[in-house]
Amino acid sequence: MDSQTRPKIVRCPQCGGDSVYATSNLYRPFCSERCKNVDFGAWASETFRVPTEAPPESELFGDPKLQ
Structure with missing residues (x-):
């Protein structure tokens, strides 16, 4: 078998096991x-988030000194 007929195997982003990356x-x-649904559930419940720091209060509503 050459690389064009052999399906690509990737790591499952959820469980880390082998996953066939093909149609x-x-x-x-x-x-x-199951792994797809577990991942979707994590997104839906906002378990996956980009951590951020809250901006200073002056940035939330605009600096009153500038208005």
């Missing part, structure tokens, strides 16, 4: 429906 895998890049 035959309906859940790609995940390895299974």
Whole structure:
């Protein structure tokens, strides 16, 4: 088999297991429906977030000295 006929194997972003990255895998890049749903649930519940610091209060509403 050459590299064009062999499906690419990637790491499942949820469980870390092997996942076939090809059109035959309906859940790609995940390895299974379960891993896809667990990941989706984490996004829906806002478990995955970009950490930020709250801006100073003057930036929230504009600096009153400048108005």
